[in-house]
Amino acid sequence: MSPHDMDHSWLPDHQLHVVATLAHVDHTIDQALRLTHDYTERGPITFAEVVAGDRVEVVVKAIAPLPEAVTRLVADALTQLRAALEHTLYAEVEANLGRHLTEEEARGVEMPAAPDAGALTKWFRDGRRRRLPPLHVGTPLAQRIERLQPFQRRDSNEHPLRLLAAHTNLAKHRTPAVAATRLGAVYPDDPRSNLNVALPLKPRPQPGDGLPLRQGDVLANAPLGARIPFSVMPTVSLQRPHTGVWVIAAHELELLEQWVRTIAIPILVTGSYEVSPLPPQLDISVGCADLRAELATAGRTPAVVRARARISAAVARAGLVDVLAPSPEGSEAETLRIWLDSLDDGAVVERAVRLGGVRDQPHELVEVCRELISEALSHKKRTSETSRTDGGKAQ
Numbered sequence: 001m002s003p004h005d006m007d008h009s010w011l012p013d014h015q016l017h018v019v020a021t022l023a024h025v026d027h028t029i030d031q032a033l034r035l036t037h038d039y040t041e042r043g044p045i046t047f048a049e050v051v052a053g054d055r056v057e058v059v060v061k062a063i064a065p066l067p068e069a070v071t072r073l074v075a076d077a078l079t080q081l082r083a084a085l086e087h088t089l090y091a092e093v094e095a096n097l098g099r100h101l102t103e104e105e106a107r108g109v110e111m112p113a114a115p116d117a118g119a120l121t122k123w124f125r126d127g128r129r130r131r132l133p134p135l136h137v138g139t140p141l142a143q144r145i146e147r148l149q150p151f152q153r154r155d156s157n158e159h160p161l162r163l164l165a166a167h168t169n170l171a172k173h174r175t176p177a178v179a180a181t182r183l184g185a186v187y188p189d190d191p192r193s194n195l196n197v198a199l200p201l202k203p204r205p206q207p208g209d210g211l212p213l214r215q216g217d218v219l220a221n222a223p224l225g226a227r228i229p230f231s232v233m234p235t236v237s238l239q240r241p242h243t244g245v246w247v248i249a250a251h252e253l254e255l256l257e258q259w260v261r262t263i264a265i266p267i268l269v270t271g272s273y274e275v276s277p278l279p280p281q282l283d284i285s286v287g288c289a290d291l292r293a294e295l296a297t298a299g300r301t302p303a304v305v306r307a308r309a310r311i312s313a314a315v316a317r318a319g320l321v322d323v324l325a326p327s328p329e330g331s332e333a334e335t336l337r338i339w340l341d342s343l344d345d346g347a348v349v350e351r352a353v354r355l356g357g358v359r360d361q362p363h364e365l366v367e368v369c370r371e372l373i374s375e376a377l378s379h380k381k382r383t384s385e386t387s388r389t390d391g392g393k394a395q
Helices: 017-041 068-097 117-124 140-147 160-173 249-270 303-324 331-342 345-356 362-394
Strands: 045-052 055-063 179-188 218-223 230-239 246-248
Touching: 017 068, 017 230, 017 249, 017 303, 068 140, 068 160, 068 179, 068 249, 117 140, 140 249, 160 249, 179 218, 179 246, 230 249, 246 249, 249 303, 303 331, 303 345, 303 362, 331 362, 345 362
Parallel strands: none
Antiparallel strands: 045 055, 055 218, 179 230, 230 246
16 A cells, blocks of 8 residues: 555544654564664674584683663653553543543543453443543444453464563563563585584474573584684574563554554554555654655654664675675675675565576576676766765865
8 A cells, every 4th residue: 555545534633642652663663673783793692512422512701781772762662552552542532531630530541451341341330431522442443442452362462562571560560571682593604514403492482483592592503623603693583571472563553553553553543454544754853844744655664664764774795795795804895895885685585586586597697697787887886976076175
């Protein structure tokens, strides 16, 4: 769906505030992911070799501490996502009443996260909510709240609202977030090598959820005396407070941001999520006289997707230089790097995909390499000519 096809008339004026909150969440997630990317790119794991019989083990010697800002930014993003729900519900109650709530009434308006239908019924029967007609059982708003409850899913612990409540309760009352460096993957650079990857490292809480790395963990082993290059992919993970399961931080943020923005808020406001999704990107660092008008030009790509694209582009830039340059330290490599840095991330990935698509076709591979090198040389020539022209004008 293109921006021109978007129709946000479903969002009433009294709910426009949530657009700015979602933009703040997106900006906060973007900050957190830039920090985690920088952290993992620096190589936070230090290795040591330990001889074990006729093989040598590669073990974790040390792990660089995760920047304290990461856990706080993650907690801020999650807290603001919950605030977006709470504020939307509050505004909807006031709009239904046609007046502002009293202080006593306001204390009764909150987004429940009920584990079962009985708990939700008890929530509705609270005296403060019984005095608020929009929150009576059976009303449209009450039905919308019920649709979003964790007990609507077979495994309520996996429901986004349950996850959001668990994370934010921890962040508000105990600690910003529990995050750690975890092992994403270990693999030999040459798949044919005699390297054994020692996984799983430890018992897992449930399938697919590994624990954080610790000093002394064995990552791989190889024959004594062999030199086998291998790569380690660390990840920054969060622990879900209510289950203890570790999940990749970016995945958790993506899941919860998308659910709040595209499912929960539309349902609270309209009773359906089959509406044009609210955009995640909006510059709220400057004053805005017409927030609704800004929706038409707001960015549609969430922070996690943008971060994924940045990582893909970084990998593509390095890979293109490795393939196209005869030496990583030569002038040809520098020419390629300057050219690739002049391209946006999408253009770099497109060229890497084009090259990868012919890697098993020798003649086509040579032709594509020539085309890419020609692009780099043309860029260098244009840059040199522009520099000479600018220099002449300056004189």
